[in-house]
Amino acid sequence: MTVYQLPVEVTAFARWLTELAGRLRPDAGWYGVFAARDPEGLRACFDGAEILPWDVVESLLQDAGEPADGPLADRARALYAAAATAHDRRPGGAGALAERRDLMERERRYAESRARELGERLRAATGEAEAAGLENDLAWVRDDHARAAARVTELTTRLARVEGHARAEPVPAAQAEPAAAPARTQTPVRTPAPPAPARPARARPRGARYAWLEESAEERAPVAVPVLPTGGAAPRGARFGGGGDSAEAGGPARVAEAADPAEAARAAANAVYALQRLRAQGRSGEAHVLLCEALNGPPDRLPALAAELHRAGLGADWSTLLWEAASLPPGRLAAVAGVLADAGRAADCDQLLRQGVARPVEELAGACAALHAEAHHREAHALLTAFVRVRAPEDAARLAGADPRGLVPQLLDAARAVSATRERDLLHALRVAGLAGA
Known part of the structure; x- marks a missing residue:
């Protein structure tokens, strides 16, 4: 059994x-x-x-x-x-x-x-x-x-x-060709698709549903994911947009240039109008997709969307968007958090970082590195403080192992801000992991 x-x-x-x-x-x-x-x-x-x-x-x-x-x-x-x-x-x-x-x-x-x-x-x-x-x-x-x-x-x-x-998961070789019961077709092996040939540029999609796209899918550049400290590994898979760039990628970078305020306000108004229409028609799944599309566009437009959603009485949708943002790749998570902080939405930024602490420690190391690279030191501290508050001391020691020299003092500082007991527990976990003297 x-x-x-x-x-x-x-x-x-x-x-x-x-x-x-x-x-x-x-x-x-x-x-x-x-x-x-x-x-x-x-x-x-x-x-x-x-x-x-x-x-x-x-x-x-x-x-x-x-x-x-x-x-x-x-x-x-x-x-x-x-x-x-x-x-x-x-x-x-x-x-x-x-x-x-x-x-x-x-x-x-x-x-x-x-x-x-x-x-x-x-x-x-x-x-x-x-x-x-x-x-x-x-x-x-x-x-x-x-x-x-x-x-x-x-x-x-x-x-x-x-x-x-x-x-995103590879298929083991033993499962690549299932045994043939005669009427059943064989399952194709999942292999990386070859590079697509160059195609002529298509017209940019228009309308409220596409209000967050700066370019068409073919024109949009891949999201830059920061190189993690020694010992870390960048996330991979479909949800993370093929993340895992090498050092040649140039390290942390802004995901998009600053958005024009008028264009951001116009895009937010269009998106909220479309969202209200979908909600009124009971098309909640499509409404959720529209919200998620905002996370694929310029992060600098998000504060305008937040303001428009709250103005329309759709604060719950903004909370849903923040929940989704907590699963973004480390570089983009840091970019969104930084944009919210720069726009004066510190509470939203802190909520996003608190929700993001359930991620694997390697990804959190990347997010922390990206925040520091963009001079968002307060936000990096908030991320680590939320982490040590809700995660086990052993998890914090694993996180410190990604970059002992940089993360050990930061984690101890964060634990100290939570409580003396939390700092003592973290110190013990670091000693067990051989990182107390880092």
Whole structure:
């Protein structure tokens, strides 16, 4: 009999979730609602068999009286991101995500239809008692709709990550030619595509959907990824745009030139208009894609987009965009963080860096190096402070190993800013790793 062992990331998040639930009353608040609605599903999440939707985690934090930007919420985001990634990459993970996303999309549509029906009945209601009952029902249906929409977005993001990871992984030689059952066609071997021949330049795509593109896909230069310190390795794969440039790439560099303020404002207005249209038509998947496209364009346009989204009451979409930005390649992550800091959006910059600490330590070393190269020393310190606050001291020692001379003093300074206990734990981990005297 084959026994499936849970990934350590999933176990860590399940343990944290159980500890949080221990502070709550199971018959009160949102915890009571979820426990009554789906006790078996909740238990599966506590056991690590499933990953709790993030909107439920936020509600449980709310029950516990924890602020959304507090240290416990930061730790929850880091643990959740690592657990979801490990859980989704298990065999059959992509199929399960697609199936669950389809289910959530059906629930979203049902809630939307039910909300319209209740709204019509409420307008036609004649008695106060009837109206009060309908208003209560409508409030619950709207909450169901909001949660279903949030889960569709979350599942779409997770599925894209899994599929990008699968495309990036090489196929072992033993699997290159599967055995031939006679009616089945052979699976082609995944091999790097040959360089495409030069093609005539095409006209730049127009419209709000393409508002973030400076050039066509053929004209756009590859994103420059900084060379990591000794011992590190640049990330590779489809999600990271073929990152992993050699030293000849020239080290850290700005991803794009400064955007014209008028053009940035115009692009932001167009994008938000298109986003509102897609939301109104229930095309949440396409709306999410449009948001992600902003991350592929000039980073200097993002502050204008943030302002326009908040002005339109779409602050949640800006939070989604920041969550996606936390998975960008190190060089681009640093560029986005630097642009937000330069634009006076320090809170957004810090949120982005806090969410990015769930990444592998090698990538964080690259992001830290890129921030320092662009003279964003405060942001580099914020990244390391968030890292030592939510990650284990052993992880910090591994990060220090990427560049002991530069990162050991920076990590100790960050740990000291968190607490004396955290600094002491880090010192012990550095001694064990043989880095205390670096």
